[in-house]
Every structure is written in C-alpha cells, then in structure tokens.
Amino acid sequence: MEGRFQSVLTVACEQTEVLLFDPISSRHIKTLTEAHEDCVNNIRFLDNRLFATCSDDTTIALWDLRKLNSKVCSLHGHASWVKNIEYDTNTRLLVTSGFDGNVITWDTNRFTEDGCPHKKFFHTRYLMRMRLTPDCSKMLISTSSGYLLILHDLDLTQSLEVGSYRMLRARRTPLSSDGGTSASRSAGTPRQGNDSSKIHPPREGLSPRNSLEVLTPEIPGERDRGNCITSLQLHPKGWATLIRCSSNMDDQEWTCVYEFQEGAPTRPLVSPRCSLRLTHYIEEANVGRGYIKELCFSPDGRLICSPYGYGVRLLAFDENCGELVDCLPVQTSCLREIRSIYSHSDVVLTTKFSPTHCQLASGCLSGRVALYQPKF
Template sequence: MAKSNLRQAENTNGSSEAVDMHKFCLSWLKNRELGRRRGCEASRAQSDFIGRVYPTLQRRHWPGAPIVEESKRPHTHGAVFNLEFSPDGKVLAAACEHTDVLLYDPLTTRQFHKMERAHLDCVNCIRFLDARMFATCSDDCSVSLWDLRNLKQSICQLKGHTNWVKNIEYSRKSGLLLTSGFDGRVLTWDINKYMEDGCSHERVFHTHGLMRTRLTPDGSKMVMSTAMGYLIVIHDLDLSNMADDLKFFNAANYMRWYHIEQAPSVAGQDADGAYFRLARNRVEIVTDFVPAENYWYITSLQVHPQGWCSLSRYTSPDDDSEWTCVHDLQDSPKQKPGVTNGQKMPQHQTRPRLTHFIEEANVGRGFIKELCFSDDGRLVCSPFGYGVRLLAFDPKCSELCDCHPETPVQLYEVKTVVTHADTVLTTKFSPIHCMLVSGCLSGKICFYQPTL
C-alpha cells in the first residue's frame, strides 16, 4: 500500500471520484497511523475505502525471503491459541500451546523474542495493559504480569483460580485486572497494590459453564458466554459492588425456571425479575441464537470497539454445527429496566438481541476458534477451516449503526483466504496498520495486508 502505488493509480484514472478516493486513502492511512479517529462525516467514504481495500487482502511475502513449506518447518511452541497487538501496534504477542509466548515485530514479521516456559502449561490468552506491560494466563491456573523492557522473569504471578484460566480483561475505569476461567469464577485484581506475599483478589461473580468474559471499552458492561447456550450481560457495571449486588444470583437456576416456566425463590428474591431491575449491575440473559436450540457451547466472545454489540462463536453439543452471530448490546431507548409494557416477563425478553449470523466451516472439532473485530468495527475476521474469512454487516462494509436490521440477517462475506496447512484457531487485526494475522493448530503465524 505504498503512496507511489496510490499516486500512480490516481494518474491513470482521470475520474474525480477515483482521485477523491485515493486522496482519502492517503489521509485515512496517515490518521490511522497517528492514532486519530475521523468524524461521522467520513463514514461513507471510509465504508467505500474498506469495501475496496480489504477484498484485495493477501498473505504477505518478503522479497528474497526463503519460503519453507509449513509441513517441513518445525514449530516447537505448539498451536497458537491467541494473538494480541500492543496498543501502539509495534508488538505482536502469541500465546502458544507448549508454555511459550512469542513476540513479533509486525512491520518486518520477524520474531524478536521467545519467552520459553512462560507458564507451566498451555498459555491461553494475552492482554496488553499499555504499550509495555501485558498479562498472560494459562492452564496452570495462574496469571502473570510482564514488562517488555525486562522479559527474563515476570513482574508478579497471580494465583486464585482453581481451574484453567481462559480470559483476561483490564478495566481502565476502575484500574482493576479481571480474569475468568473454567472454575466459573470472575476475579478482580488490584495490581497497583501488589505486595511481596502476593496480590489480593475478589470474586465478583460465579456461574456454571463459564467460557469467556469481556468488558466494553468504556467499562459500562460485562458480557459472559457460557456452555449452556446463553449470554449474561451486566449493565451499568460497578465492579466494586458487583459481588454484593449479585451474591445470590444463579443463572443456571434461572434458566431451569425459564425452560419449565416455574419461578423459584432464590435467597428470598423472586427469580423472575429482582436482578433484572437493579439500578447498577443489572442482569440480562440473552438466549436468541440461530438455529434455535436449547444448548450451545459459546466458546469465543468479542465486544465491538465502540461497545455496540457482541460477537460470539458457538458449536452444538455434538459438534456437528458451528456458527457465528452478532448480538446488540445497547440499551433500548423505549425500554427502562424492569418495565415490560404491562406484561410479567424478565428483562432479557423485552426485545430480540440477535442482529447477524452466519454458519462456519465445522473444521477442527474440539478446539476454540478466536474471532475478532477490526479496529473500526466494520469488519469481522473469523477462522474458516485452513484460512480466514472476512465478514461485514452489509456489502458496503457499513458501520452497525448505519445498517441495523429489523430482523436477523446473514453476515456478508467479503473475502476468504486459505493460507495454512492446519486449522486456524485465532485471528487479530492490527490497531494501527491495515494488517491481519492468524495462527493455526500446527503453530504457524501468517501476516496479511491489502494489495492495491
């Protein structure tokens, strides 16, 4: 995407529309690299830009670099489970199966450091807290903090989970690190008060079958996915009071009542609405999925960069079907907490949440596939067999707010690229550059960029 290529295309195309588009491309790239965000007036032009550029996405090859067949290149670090860019886009970190963490320079695609035995078991997730500090979690039930300036050892190790730790979030609003795992616990850590004997933690929530936990960028909502086919959304999030407010809430009990249409009493509170009418930490349970079945394993979860919606990937209990869907997370302006237009029904039934869906390639059964949003939220990248698939809300690559459907519609396929020799497990967009990366089961990491 060099400027010379854009100017050459500008000279060969005399139309004013093409000239304006190429000028916008240069301006968009410059503002993106500087971390600037354009206003709503650029929305249409940006949609045109995204719609024209990303369909040209290709795997990146360097001139003169030897191309080695993936099957002939050993990867001692094992499968790549998670990829994460630093906020400034200068570092790419990869969480690997065989206890390692790999660090790459995205611009050169070269690995510049390998953290061997970063944990005692599989590394599942990496989360950057700022441009130099990041956290990792593992199947060894621990969380570690690291500093890019000194990678010989971790800053500290956080222990409090009793099963595999699968998720890390950081709340800038409260300054707390938030982790969750297969023990069903959601823990918060005040890492600024770390002492020699460790870091204190608080269990703010617990539910059976917990898979993933995400926070919206502004910290106002928490979204959790489960292995029982529903999402739990906490509105007006207050982490300091969440443990007390939801002390007796049991999502599993509520869902049992939901299916048999009988409302038990949970610790003296009516299960049909007490927790759905709270002024803070208000609970909503989302159950509308396609196809409509009682149970789904919702294994992967992401939140839109503006917090508008959630992106989840789920499989059927017998692993014969795999889907991706989008659920609206915004509060309805016509619906207040606990008000149900005169009908006695819980808050999660006030309006449908599902907006988009698509069926996935059911490849690599038993492995979690991590999908992602682009930095502007217009595109979704989903692992698709031995490659990646780019999806959009409509053919114009519009923002969700500009194409919100009345009924659920299928996601639009922008492009599919097959580059791996094994099942792709994770994908990630760069927050700065027009770049996408993917990691697969055999340990290979591929870099993609649009080609004009």
C-alpha cells in the same frame, strides 16, 4: 493472540510459551519458553509496556516488555484453567475468568512480586468467556449451556453472590422470517435445565449497579437444539456483540452479530434494559471440532475476521463494508464474505487485527503465525 502492534505482537501458545514478533518486519523477537507451567490461553496489554498472560496452570502472570527475563509477578486465585483477561482502565482493575466459574478482580495499583490483592467478583456455572464493553459499563459472560449474561451499570468494586444482584425479567422478541431470534430471561446462577423455582427474586433496596440480565440467544437453524457459545467479542464502539457458537451435537458452527438495543424498562424489573437483536449471521466450516475459534472485529468495526478451516474469512455487514449502524436490516440477514485467505497447513484457531495498522494476524493449531496486510 494479542499485542500492541505498533511495537510488538504477542502470541499465546498451546504449550508453555509466549512468542513475541515485530509486526512490521515479521521478525521473531523473543520466546518466553516457560511463561507458564501449562497452556497459555490469553494475553492482555495493560499499557504500552505491561501485559498479562493466563494459563491452564490456573495462574495469571504480569510481564514488562523492558525486562522479559522474568515475570513481574504471578497471581494465584483461580482453581481451574484461566481463559480470559480484561482490563478496566477506569479503576485499573485486572479482570479474569476461568473454567472454575469465577470472575476475579485484581488490584494492579498495589501489585508486588508476591502478587496483588484480589477478590471473587462473580460466579456462574459453565462459564466460557467474559468481556467488558469498551466503556467498561457492562460485562458479558457466555456459557457452554447457551446462556449469555449481561451485568449492567458495572461496578467491579462490589462482589456479587448468588441472589445479591438485581435481575431483569424475561422478554422474548418475535422470530424473524428466517427463524432468527433473540430472547432473554432472568435467573440466578444459570445452568442447563434451570428450574424457575430456583430463581432468586430481586431484593428490595438494592443498588441499580450490576443488574443482571440472562439471555438465551437462539441461532438460525438451531431453534430446537441447544448451543454452546465458545467465542465472545464486543464491537469496538460498543454497538454489538459477536459470538461463535456450535450446536450441542457439535455438527454445526455459526458466527452471529447481535445489536444492543438500549432502553429503560417501562416498569422496574419487568422488561430488560437491554435486549440483543440478531442482525447478521453466517454458517462456519465446522472444521477442527472441539477447538475454540476466536474471531475479531477490525478496529473500526466494519470487518469481522473469522477462522475458517485452514484459513480466515473477512466478513462485512454489506458489500461496501459499511458501518453496522448503516447496515441494520429489518430482518436478520447473512454476513457478506469479502475475502477468503488460505495460508495455513492446519486449522486456524485465532485471529487479531492490529489496532493501528492495516494488518491482520492468524494462528493455527500447529503453532504457525501468519501476518497479512489486506488490500481491497
């Protein structure tokens, strides 16, 4: 679910459709009945009129709000389901990721009806989600094997192959009193059962751009079991990352907030330039197993909206909905539940705040979309 809420709310559907709504009146504007040939997974606006959709049919499509009878163009390059779209406003490069493990950049400055130039930027196994920080200085990638990758000083004009990027050596942070922790280690292509003998050492003379850090964030109560990071979001001010994860046994789900801790290493390649500290968490309902639930930050970053069974929960860092920087605990603490809303007849899978209004949208497995205007 995505949209420029001041003009249109767009909804990606499990079938081949994209729905468009007027967010103010809740009126259904249009249905793109054959937007793709398989499930539509994600929508991203490039500006106030141009948006991109991606699908399990392995393609990305560009659309213009002024002419929705046909696509602007279709983009071919992925070999499996395309799950994520990001946009670098600095270079005007569209960035996509899919279950083929590839992150691909597309030069939208030069698109035609036949597509646009593209190249593979990065590859890793078990890729789930990819995000850019608001200033596009970092790329975060989550994996189903429990890794969280961070590419620092991001330069999307370079293509990275295994071993051709600079890696940052491990540092583990101590456990907090309740068992929360954050850890990191260096690696080549992350995978389960990674053998340290397979790690590609950093090569001399490399540019400091696109330095790779691989983290294995642990979840409260999950210290002895692996986890799958299914949903990944960034704080709108770039202060933290928000993840939804499930245990490998799929019997628990957690929402966790990790604060970015910036700092130059004492020696090159010895300490991570950025480690993540687990600051807040909450256990989820674990309803609708096998489906990914997408959570989101409010535009000011004070609230988190999380799918919770047949409804949504509004979560905050403290009871006053304070800023994250004013609510950083000494030890890991629980997120505060501000409000629960149950308005669906099926499991809620996605949530999205309006960037301009006090408005929230949610979508459930049966395809129903609900719009809310929170009042406190």
